[in-house]
Amino acid sequence: MPIAPAASDVFDREFLGVRARLIDIAATLDRIDRAGGLPDDNPRLDQIRRSARLLATDAPDRAAQIQMLFSLPYRDDWQKAR
Amino acid sequence: MYFFDPHIHMAARTTDDFETMAKAGCVVVGEPAFWMGYDRSGVDSFRDYFRQLTEWEPQRAANHGIRHYCWMGINAKEAENVEFAREVIALLPEFLTRPSVLGIGEIGLHKNTPNEVTTLLELIELGMKTDEQLLFHTPHLEDKYLGTRMILDILRADSRIDRTRVCVDHCEEHTIRPVLDEGYWAGITLYPTSKATPQRAADMVEIYGAERILVNSSADWGPSDPMAVPALMFEMRRRGHAESLIQQLVYDNPLKFFSQSRNFQFTPPE
Numbered sequence: 292m293p294i295a296p297a298a299s300d301v302f303d304r305e306f307l308g309v310r311a312r313l314i315d316i317a318a319t320l321d322r323i324d325r326a327g328g329l330p331d332d333n334p335r336l337d338q339i340r341r342s343a344r345l346l347a348t349d350a351p352d353r354a355a356q357i358q359m360l361f362s363l364p365y366r367d368d369w370q371k372a373r
Numbered sequence: 374m375y376f377f378d379p380h381i382h383m384a385a386r387t388t389d390d391f392e393t394m395a396k397a398g399c400v401v402v403g404e405p406a407f408w409m410g411y412d413r414s415g416v417d418s419f420r421d422y423f424r425q426l427t428e429w430e431p432q433r434a435a436n437h438g439i440r441h442y443c444w445m446g447i448n449a450k451e452a453e454n455v456e457f458a459r460e461v462i463a464l465l466p467e468f469l470t471r472p473s474v475l476g477i478g479e480i481g482l483h484k485n486t487p488n489e490v491t492t493l494l495e496l497i498e499l500g501m502k503t504d505e506q507l508l509f510h511t512p513h514l515e516d517k518y519l520g521t522r523m524i525l526d527i528l529r530a531d532s533r534i535d536r537t538r539v540c541v542d543h544c545e546e547h548t549i550r551p552v553l554d555e556g557y558w559a560g561i562t563l564y565p566t567s568k569a570t571p572q573r574a575a576d577m578v579e580i581y582g583a584e585r586i587l588v589n590s591s592a593d594w595g596p597s598d599p600m601a602v603p604a605l606m607f608e609m610r611r612r613g614h615a616e617s618l619i620q621q622l623v624y625d626n627p628l629k630f631f632s633q634s635r636n637f638q639f640t641p642p643e
């Protein structure tokens with residue numbers, strides 16, 4: 292790639308957008324709670340909580356890892372099951 | 374800058390969209406046959422749809438200076454009924470020879486079922502018989518990773534496949550690497566809420582480079598944006614990427630991929 296912008300420039304440009312999306316997620320979770328909340332073992336809520344924990348790491352491929360969190364597993368012997 | 378939208382369902386869009394796209398520099402669209410939002414009641418509905426894609430849509434596009442090409446196939450959702458799918462597959466040969474048809478697509482998987490795989494194998498068989506380029510749809514959301522890996526397994530097991538003549542579409546962060554590593558073209562679809570946004574598509578280009586990547590709007594009857602390719606161009610510019618890189622993504626790459634189809638005849642605008 293021809294350019295390598297400084298991380299701080301990328302951060303400055305994206306900061307408000309990231310902030311807004313995080314607040315939006317928080318407000319959505321609050322809204323679900325106000326409506327009575329979900330059982331703790333709700334699998335999709337669990338996916339969201341695990342995603343939030345991934346965000347707090349500094350893994351280099353968080354987007355791909357979160358995608359995998361929301362994906363059905365693949366087994367390479369699927370053709371035998373046909 | 375001129376651009377292609379190599380995957381868009383104009384049959385589900387208005388003429389205004391053709392105009393808007395033409396004004397933004399669109400010169401070629403590729404329209405794969407797909408699921409129209411409801412299951413068709415019989416094989417004649419497919420025949421009419423294939424006529425629409427090969428007769429009417431090219432005309433509508435031409436009125437705006439856009440060349441319209443299409444792909445013939447039965448989508449993964451309707452492929453679940455294997456008997457019905459066979460009737461549709463039997464229709465395909467007469468359409469594959471039409472002058473604006475690029476190959477077989479979009480075909481693939483939806484819920485990754487055994488029946489879908491059976492139909493898919495028969496579609497690939499037809500494609501190999503008549504030496505077609507292939508355009509694969511990969512499933513949505515939680516089914517995407519599994520379905521993409523299954524499609525790659527199926528293709529890897531078939532020694533007749535020329536990987537440079539295959540596009541695996543709707544790639545995202547968790548599926549693009551194996552598609553590119555195995556030598557296929559990787560489609561990235563720009564959607565407002567699912568698939569990839571222009572920002573995330575630009576990220577993937579920064580990570581993997583632009584070679585063998587095709588970006589498209591897949592705009593259809595659902596939430597989607599026929600101006601998604603220009604939105605990506607804008608995002609790339611905003612990040613300071615070279616015009617040559619943007620042109621490679623939105624023009625040179627689809628031109629190269631489409632040119633591998635025997636029916637693709639295109640004179641670039643002066």
Ligand SMILES: [Zn+2]
Binds near residue numbers: 407510
């Ligand atoms: Zn499509």
